[in-house]
Every structure is written in C-alpha cells, then in structure tokens.
Amino acid sequence: MEEKHSEVPRTMKITMPASAGTMESGDIMIEIEPGEQREVEVVLKSSVANEFGKQIVATIRRAVEEFGLEYAVINAVDKGALDCTIRARVAAACQRATASDGFDWGKRA
Amino acid sequence: MLFVPGNNPGMMSDAHIYGSDALMFDLEDSVTLREKDAARLLVYHALKTIHYGECERVVRVNPLSTPFGKLDIEAMVAAGAEVIRLPKTETAQDILDTEAEIERAEQKYGIPVGQTRMMAAVEGALGVVNAYKIASASPRLVAIALGAEDYCANLKTSRSLEGSELQYARGAIVVAARAAGIDCIDTVFSDVNNEEQLVKETRMIKQLGFDGKSVINPRQIKPVHRVFTPTHEEIVKAQRILAASEEAAARGSGVVALDGKMIDRPVVIRAERTLELAYASRAVFEEDEV
Amino acid sequence: MTRDQAFYSALSALNKPAYVPGENKRLYDKDTSPLKNRMARENKIVESLEKAVELSGLQNGMTISFHHHFRDGDHIVNMVVDTLARMGFRDLRLAPSSLSDVHAPLIQHIKNGVISHIETSGCRGALAKAVSQGLMDQPMIFRSHGGRAAAIEEDEIHIDVAFLGASSCDPFGNANGYSREGEEKSMCGSLGYARVDAQYADNVIVLTDNIVGYPNVPFGISQRLVDYIVCVDDVGDASKIMTGATRFSTNPHDLMIAEATSNVIVHSGYFYDGFSLQTGSGGASLSVTRFLREAMIEKNIHASFALGGITGAMVKLLEEGLVSRLLDVQSFDLDAALSLKNNRFHQQIDANYYANPYRRGAAVNQLDVVVLSALEVDTNFNVNVLTGSDGIIRGAVGGHPDTAAGAALAIVVCPLMRGRMPSVRDHVNTIVTPGDTVDVLVTDQGIAVNPKRPEVAERLEKAHLKVTPIEELARRAERITGKPDPLPFGDKIVGVCTYRDGSVLDLIRNIT
Numbered sequence: 001m002e003e004k005h006s007e008v009p010r011t012m013k014i015t016m017p018a019s020a021g022t023m024e025s026g027d028i029m030i031e032i033e034p035g036e037q038r039e040v041e042v043v044l045k046s047s048v049a050n051e052f053g054k055q056i057v058a059t060i061r062r063a064v065e066e067f068g069l070e071y072a073v074i075n076a077v078d079k080g081a082l083d084c085t086i087r088a089r090v091a092a093a094c095q096r097a098t099a100s101d102g103f104d105w106g107k108r109a
Numbered sequence: 110m111l112f113v114p115g116n117n118p119g120m121m122s123d124a125h126i127y128g129s130d131a132l133m134f135d136l137e138d139s140v141t142l143r144e145k146d147a148a149r150l151l152v153y154h155a156l157k158t159i160h161y162g163e164c165e166r167v168v169r170v171n172p173l174s175t176p177f178g179k180l181d182i183e184a185m186v187a188a189g190a191e192v193i194r195l196p197k198t199e200t201a202q203d204i205l206d207t208e209a210e211i212e213r214a215e216q217k218y219g220i221p222v223g224q225t226r227m228m229a230a231v232e233g234a235l236g237v238v239n240a241y242k243i244a245s246a247s248p249r250l251v252a253i254a255l256g257a258e259d260y261c262a263n264l265k266t267s268r269s270l271e272g273s274e275l276q277y278a279r280g281a282i283v284v285a286a287r288a289a290g291i292d293c294i295d296t297v298f299s300d301v302n303n304e305e306q307l308v309k310e311t312r313m314i315k316q317l318g319f320d321g322k323s324v325i326n327p328r329q330i331k332p333v334h335r336v337f338t339p340t341h342e343e344i345v346k347a348q349r350i351l352a353a354s355e356e357a358a359a360r361g362s363g364v365v366a367l368d369g370k371m372i373d374r375p376v377v378i379r380a381e382r383t384l385e386l387a388y389a390s391r392a393v394f395e396e397d398e399v
Numbered sequence: 400m401t402r403d404q405a406f407y408s409a410l411s412a413l414n415k416p417a418y419v420p421g422e423n424k425r426l427y428d429k430d431t432s433p434l435k436n437r438m439a440r441e442n443k444i445v446e447s448l449e450k451a452v453e454l455s456g457l458q459n460g461m462t463i464s465f466h467h468h469f470r471d472g473d474h475i476v477n478m479v480v481d482t483l484a485r486m487g488f489r490d491l492r493l494a495p496s497s498l499s500d501v502h503a504p505l506i507q508h509i510k511n512g513v514i515s516h517i518e519t520s521g522c523r524g525a526l527a528k529a530v531s532q533g534l535m536d537q538p539m540i541f542r543s544h545g546g547r548a549a550a551i552e553e554d555e556i557h558i559d560v561a562f563l564g565a566s567s568c569d570p571f572g573n574a575n576g577y578s579r580e581g582e583e584k585s586m587c588g589s590l591g592y593a594r595v596d597a598q599y600a601d602n603v604i605v606l607t608d609n610i611v612g613y614p615n616v617p618f619g620i621s622q623r624l625v626d627y628i629v630c631v632d633d634v635g636d637a638s639k640i641m642t643g644a645t646r647f648s649t650n651p652h653d654l655m656i657a658e659a660t661s662n663v664i665v666h667s668g669y670f671y672d673g674f675s676l677q678t679g680s681g682g683a684s685l686s687v688t689r690f691l692r693e694a695m696i697e698k699n700i701h702a703s704f705a706l707g708g709i710t711g712a713m714v715k716l717l718e719e720g721l722v723s724r725l726l727d728v729q730s731f732d733l734d735a736a737l738s739l740k741n742n743r744f745h746q747q748i749d750a751n752y753y754a755n756p757y758r759r760g761a762a763v764n765q766l767d768v769v770v771l772s773a774l775e776v777d778t779n780f781n782v783n784v785l786t787g788s789d790g791i792i793r794g795a796v797g798g799h800p801d802t803a804a805g806a807a808l809a810i811v812v813c814p815l816m817r818g819r820m821p822s823v824r825d826h827v828n829t830i831v832t833p834g835d836t837v838d839v840l841v842t843d844q845g846i847a848v849n850p851k852r853p854e855v856a857e858r859l860e861k862a863h864l865k866v867t868p869i870e871e872l873a874r875r876a877e878r879i880t881g882k883p884d885p886l887p888f889g890d891k892i893v894g895v896c897t898y899r900d901g902s903v904l905d906l907i908r909n910i911t
Contacts, residue, residue, distance in 0.1 A: 020147050025818055026119030048819050050789060051883035080818030083881060084158035085118040085151065092147035101146060101180060105153065105187035106218045122879070123816075126655060126843050159879070327651040 018096035021089040028081035030093040035073040046078035063090035114139035115148035127327035131165035156188040167192040186214035198229040204246035232256035233263040240285035257296035283318040292320040311336040338390040347380035442570030451627040455602035461559035466593035467497035472639030475564040492516040496592040500524030521795020531791040533909040545754025545801035561600035564634040568607040572625025573615035577740040588730025590619035594749035597624040644711030656683035661690035666862035669767040677706040677769040688712040714738040728753040754801035756899035763805030775827040780834030783827035790886040790910040803836040815844040821876035830905040
C-alpha cells in the first residue's frame with residue numbers, strides 16, 4: 001500500500017455525489033455534490049437553526065475547504081450535532097465523494 | 110469498561126458521565142462495513158475534541174487482516190487514544206504486527222514512542238492456547254480480555270447462563286495475565302435487564318481473579334463496581350493488617366502478628382490491594398481516616 | 400289566662416310573629432313523592448349546554464373558566480367554546496387553569512374574536528406556537544397554580560361562569576373525578592383546581608358523561624356550589640387523560656440525575672423521620688422516588704406526607720407505609736386516581752389549600768423538599784419551564800414557583816445539555832421561578848448549590864458529594880456546544896409571566 005494515501009492532495013475533484021451521517025438525534029446528515037461555482041455552498045436545515053445556524057454553516061464550510069474541495073454544494077440536515085461530529089461527517093462525505101480515504105490525521109483539530 | 114459504538118455520535122458526546130473506569134470506542138463489530146470510514150472519523154474527532162474526564166480511552170480497531178485496520182491504528186494513535194484494543198488476537202505475532210503499526214504512527218505524528226498502550230482480546234481457541242505468549246509479547250500490553258461470543262462459536266458450542274463453556278478460557282486468561290504481570294478483563298453480559306445474573310457472574314469472575322469486566326450499558330456500571338468494591342468489614346480488616354505490618358516494620362521485625370495469629374506476606378499484599386480498590390471505588394476516603 | 404293567651408302575650412314582648420298552621424307561607428310545598436320520582440323531576444340537570452349558558456346570564460366580555468384535570472384528553476374547553484361561538488358570543492376572557500395541545504381549535508375562535516383574553520398557567524402545541532407568533536392582540540397572562548387561586552380569591556380574576564367537567568355527577572351537583580357506579584369513562588382523580596372555580600365563580604356549570612345516583616359522596620365538588628348540570632357524550636378521551644402507572648425513566652441521563660438527587664436529599668439535613676416531600680411527574684424528577692425509597696427503607700425513615708402532582712410511585716410509598724398521608728391537588732395516573740378514590744389517607748385538596756401565597760398554612764409551606772424539573776436554568780438559579788430554547792411557549796408555570804418558595808429545600812434537576820442546547824446558561828429565555836427560591840441544581844455532570852445556602856453545600860461536601868459552582872457548569876456546557884446566538888425576538892409582548900403575588904417576573908416577546 002502507498003505511504004501517501006493518508007495525505008490530502010492540493011485540490012480534489014468530486015467524482016460522485018455522496019452522503020454521510022444519519023437523522024438520529026445528535027447527528028447531522030451531510031450530502032455533497034459537485035458545484036458549478038468556485039465556492040462551497042451550504043444549505044442547512046437544523047433543529048437549532050436560530051441559535052447555532054451560523055456556527056454550523058461556518059464549521060461545515062471550513063471542514064470542506066480543509067479537505068481541499070473548492071466546488072461543492074452541501075445539503076445538511078442537522079439534529080443537534082456537536083462541532084466535532086459535524087467535522088467528522090463532512091470529512092466522511094468528502095472522502096466518499098472523492099473516492100479517497102485521504103485525511104490529514106496529524107492536523108491540529 | 111463501558112462499550113461505546115463508534116458510529117453513534119449521540120452516545121459519544123458524554124459517555125464519560127456514567128463513571129466507568131474506561132471507555133471502549135468500537136470501530137469493529139458494532140460498525141457495518143459501509144460505515145467503517147465514517148466511524149473512524151467520528152471517533153477520531155471525538156477523541157481530539159471531547160474531554161472525557163478521568164476515563165481511560167480505549168479504541169477497538171479492526172484487525173490488520175482487514176482493509177480498515179491499518180488506517181484505524183494510524184488515526185487513533187494520531188488522535189491520542191490511550192489504549193489500542195486488538196480483537197481476535199490469536200498469536201504473539203498479531204501483537205507484534207500491531208505494535209509495529211502503532212510505532213510507525215507515533216513517529217509520524219510526533220507522539221512519544223511507547224506512549225500508546227495495547228490491549229489484546231482473545232476470541233478463539235488458538236488465542237486461548239497462546240494466551241501467555243500473547244500476554245507477554247509486548248511491554249505496551251496492559252491487559253488481556255476475553256470475547257465470549259466468537260469464542261463459543263469457535264468452540265462449536267453455545268453460550269449458557271452459568272458459563273461452563275467459558276471456564277477453561279477464563280482460567281487460562283487469568284493465569285496468563287498474572288504470569289505476564291498484566292490485567293485481565295472479563296467479557297460482557299448482554300442481558301441488560303437481568304441485574305441479578307450480572308452480579309452473580311461478576312462475583313464469580315472476581316473470585317476467579319479477574320481485574321474488571323466490560324459492560325454494554327451504563328446501568329451495568331454500578332452493579333459491577335459494587336461487586337469489586339470491598340465491604341466495610343474487608344476494609345477494616347485490611348487496615349488493621351496493614352497497621353500491624355507497619356508496626357512490625359517499625360520494630361525492625363519481619364514477623365507480623367494480629368489477634369495472636371501470624372500474618373504471611375501474601376496476606377499483607379492482599380490487604381494492600383483491598384485498600385487500593387477501596388480508595389479507587391470511593392468506599393473510603395484517605396482524608397477521612399483517623 | 401289560657402295557654403294561648405299566655406303564649407300570645409309573651410310573644411308580643413319578643414316582637415316576633417307567631418306561626419299559624421295552614422296560613423304561613425311554606426318555603427316550598429311538601430313533596431310527598433318517593434325520592435326516585437322526585438329526582439327525575441326536580442334537579443339541576445339542564446337539557447342542553449346552550450340552555451345552561453342562557454340560564455347563567457353569560458354576556459360578551461365576561462370571564463369563563465375551566466380546569467385542566469383532563470389534560471390532553473380534554474373535550475370540555477373545545478366543546479364549550481365551539482358552542483359559545485355558535486351562539487354568537489364575543490370578547491370572552493378565557494381563564495382555564497391550564498391549556499394543552501388538544502386546545503389548538505381555539506386559534507380559530509381567537510381569530511374570529513370569540514376569545515380576546517387568555518389567562519392560564521400554561522399553553523402548548525399549535526395554540527402556543529400561534530400565540531408566540533403574535534396571534535393575540537392582548538398578551539397571554541401566566542400565573543402559577545397558587546397565584547391563580549389567590550387571584551380568584553382576591554377577585555382579581557372574576558369568574559362569571561365556570562364550566563367544570565366531571566367523571567361523575569349526581570342530579571344535584573355532587574361531582575367527582577372518578578365514578579362509583581355506571582361506566583367510568585374518564586377518570587381523572589383529584590379535582591383540586593376545579594374546586595377553587597366552583598367556590599368563587601358566579602355560576603357553575605358541571606358537564607359530565609356519567610349521571611349517578613344521589614348522593615355522590617364522598618364528593619370532590621359539593622352540590623352547594625353547583626348551579627347547572629349538563630350531560631354530554633364524552634367529557635374527554637380516557638386514553639389521553641391518564642394511563643396506567645407512570646413508568647420510571649430508563650434514560651441513563653435521567654437515572655444518573657435521579658440517583659444524584661436522592662443522595663443530595665439524604666445528606667441535605669432534611670432527611671429525617673417525619674420529613675415531607677414533593678416530586679415531579681416524569682423524567683428524572685419522578686425517578687428520584689425510586690432511589691429515595693431505598694434510602695428510606697435502609698435508614699428506617701418515613702415521610703409524614705407527600706404533596707403533588709401525585710403519581711403511582713407516591714401511592715406505592717403510601718401503601719408500603721413509607722409515607723403516612725398524600726395531599727393531592729392533581730392526580731397524574733390511574734394508580735393515583737384509584738388511590739384517591741379508595742384510600743382515606745389520600746386526600747383531595749384544592750389549589751388554595753395547596754399553594755395560596757398569602758396563607759401561612761398552605762401545603763407548599765409545609766414541605767421539606769421539592770424536586771422540580773427545568774427547561775433552562777441560569778447562573779443566578781432562575782428557572783424557565785415555560786418557553787423552549789427556541790423562544791416558543793411550550794410548557795406551564797404550574798406549581799413551580801409556589802413549591803420552590805414554600806419548601807425548605809428546592810432542588811431543580813435537568814441534564815447539562817439537551818442535544819446541542821445548553822440547559823445551564825447565562826440567561827434563560829423566560830424567568831418563571833426566581834433564583835432566590837432555588838437552592839440546589841442537579842445535572843448529569845455536576846451539582847451546584849445556591850450561594851445563599853452555604854450550610855447545604857457544606858453538608859454535601861462532607862458527604863463527599865462534589866459541589867461545582869454553577870458558572871463552571873454553564874461554561875462546561877458552552878465549551879461543548881458552542882455559544883448560542885441570541886434569539887431573533889420581535890417587539891410585540893405576547894406573554895406576561897407573573898409571580899405568585901401578581902408582580903411581573905418576565906415578558907415573552909413574539910418570535911417566528
């Protein structure tokens with residue numbers, strides 16, 4: 001197996017739409033698909049939209065950008081997930097969408 | 110040790126509040142094949158972000174023989190897990206192979222080499238036969254555990270309430286653990302509603318010499334703790350034995366006596382252990398002693 | 400002098416008229432028919448609700464009241480208001496003891512101008528959401544049970560007509576929340592809140608689906624207070640009024656909190672033979688009973704009484720002899736209702752007896768310990784049980800501030816967070832119970848004691864129960880969840896939350 005497979009290449013391309021997460025309480029369902037524009041567009045539905053909506057969108061956007069994706073549309077349905085869960089679900093969706101298991105495990109979280 | 114499935118974010122966020130001594134995050138049997146990648150990320154992020162208080166954080170990774178094991182180990186070491194638990198351990202070589210992966214990851218992520226500990230779960234006949242070799246295979250190994258479900262299947266028998274089919278395995282694992290100087294942990298009791306039987310089984314395995322037991326539901330934590338907590342009489346007796354031992358040492362004598370009887374060294378050691386357990390389970394408090 | 404002459408001359412000195420057989424007006428002509436014939440002819444039963452309303456003299460702008468003992472299975476409020484709407488009434492002031500999900504149809508009546516004011520203990524579901532969004536011109540007034548009872552007694556709420564549902568009623572108005580004959584279709588146990596309305600309302604109409612024989616004693620509501628009786632098909636939906644015994648929670652968070660609370664009580668200094676107790680009706684606050692019972696048995700401690708909000712769990716303690724008496728203003732489950740019906744030491748009490756703020760003898764003032772739940776608690780120990788963390792009305796004030804003020808030790812229980820929402824925070828959305836009266840907070844991640852009660856903190860620390868400053872709990876929650884953004888409230892006042900004495904504790908603004 002290659003040594004490099006756990007490092008993230010510079011910019012990645014989404015090869016297929018993918019999703020991660022469930023609708024269970026405390027979780028967030030992330031669906032990711034390629035976007036037309038060079039931006040990360042996030043559409044959020046959340047049970048705590050008023051109180052944490054801005055924070056959740058920011059967390060999702062940051063996690064997608066850190067993964068190395070620039071053209072993406074995210075549809076998220078949140079059931080009160082904590083930030084660490086959101087980051088994990090976004091990373092999983094990104095991995096699945098780019099058919100890679102690359103991730104920078106050494107990054108400061 | 111409370112078992113926490115690795116694909117359930119709701120449970121992971123506050124698993125430490127129930128007061129178990131250790132938390133075992135599972136990437137193996139409780140996670141479906143399709144979700145192995147997502148579970149690995151969930152546990153990684155949880156370990157790096159959530160403050161689990163005084164609970165020891167153990168992660169059960171997938172075996173190296175699967176496509177997931179290597180990346181599991183790398184991610185969990187990077188996340189700072191205290192203990193990597195290896196399922197279905199059969200030979201000492203399994204331990205050595207895992208240790209090599211752990212060391213690679215420690216070096217890659219700047220973690221002091223040797224800091225990550227290991228735990229081996231024996232879940233089959235071969236593992237029981239090799240128990241001592243496994244238990245002494247690495248200085249990183251802190252405990253050896255029994256996984257009964259797969260073991261019974263391997264033995265071509267079924268699980269019973271009184272557990273006669275596990276007798277040999279339990280005995281072998283305790284002996285191996287003691288010979289190698291590490292801890293031994295008994296298997297889970299799956300009937301969450303049958304507290305009476307849980308207590309009965311825990312008493313039995315405590316008598317066999319086990320240091321602890323895995324649990325699958327927070328409700329099981331207290332009953333197991335209670336079994337392992339020394340009684341008031343045991344504590345008082347242990348305190349008196351230790352007092353007698355200290356008094357003899359102060360006199361410069363190697364002969365310890367209490368109530369007109371001679372106390373052997375093993376008895377003193379057992380009393381020390383009883384008090385350790387008593388403090389650990391908050392049955393007594395050091396500041397309360399007169 | 401003859402006997403007669405002597406009589407009449409003595410009488411003139413007394414200046415009182417003499418009784419003349421055959422001439423004096425009888426109060427009423429003697430009815431010589433047997434009771435069963437009499438009862439059929441002369442009674443308070445009126446042929447229809449409309450007729451009863453006419454007889455009561457209800458006018459536009461008047462105040463009508465209801466009780467909430469039928470909870471989410473209630474049919475009475477909707478049935479009566481529908482009828483009043485059809486009869487053309489407008490601008491009515493609704494003063495129920497509380498409102499539930501089932502009362503959503505009131506939204507239409509409010510829009511049509513049938514109802515223009517509402518004063519209640521609580522409001523839920525679609526109606527609450529609509530009110531939060533600004534449905535009504537006048538704000539909804541919220542009072543505690545004790546506050547409402549006092550307001551009625553002091554005539555601050557003047558009830559013109561009370562419409563009181565009953566599980567059984569005899570033709571002269573002796574009414575009960577259970578039945579001793581006929582079909583027991585809709586048992587509710589105590590009629591504690593209804594009794595206050597019956598006592599003070601100008602007109603009392605009892606609605607029942609079960610007319611029973613005279614006299615329906617022991618009675619919950621005395622015949623002397625009832626003016627008219629209307630027989631209806633169903634006063635409520637039994638399956639939604641109450642179910643079997645309320646089950647203890649199996650949620651591990653609730654159990655942790657319940658056990659910790661029990662430990663707090665045991666070491667608080669208020670756990671002694673003869674102590675008194677009130678607990679909540681669900682979740683962690685109900686499950687406390689389960690753990691406390693073990694401690695009571697182990698230390699041979701009995702409670703002199705339990706107050707509530709009575710559930711099957713308390714009934715069990717009564718039957719086991721661990722509690723001597725039960726004082727019941729509201730029965731929460733079938734076990735409690737049956738016990739009220741059959742056990743003479745399970746006493747039905749009204750809301751004034753329970754919690755009137757101006758009476759020293761009110762039952763809440765005789766409490767040692769009360770365990771209350773909370774939606775939110777702030778770092779000053781103020782509690783919110785009325786609005787959700789989304790700012791929408793969804794609960795009830797109930798007896799929360801009453802019991803907190805009356806008990807020697809008021810313990811509030813809630814998990815540190817619910818999902819991503821912190822329950823312990825810097826400010827609550829609505830202050831329902833002032834922190835002055837809240838002594839201890841028990842969460843699943845720590846216990847906090849109000850700085851006003853240092854002796855309690857000391858006792859707990861001595862018993863090796865760790866006490867954490869409440870600010871630290873709030874910070875811990877915030878670290879995990881992140882800091883919530885402030886809610887986008889509007890400027891319209893949709894609710895006024897009052898304290899027991901009528902003073903305003905907090906205002907609820909509109910939100911979408």
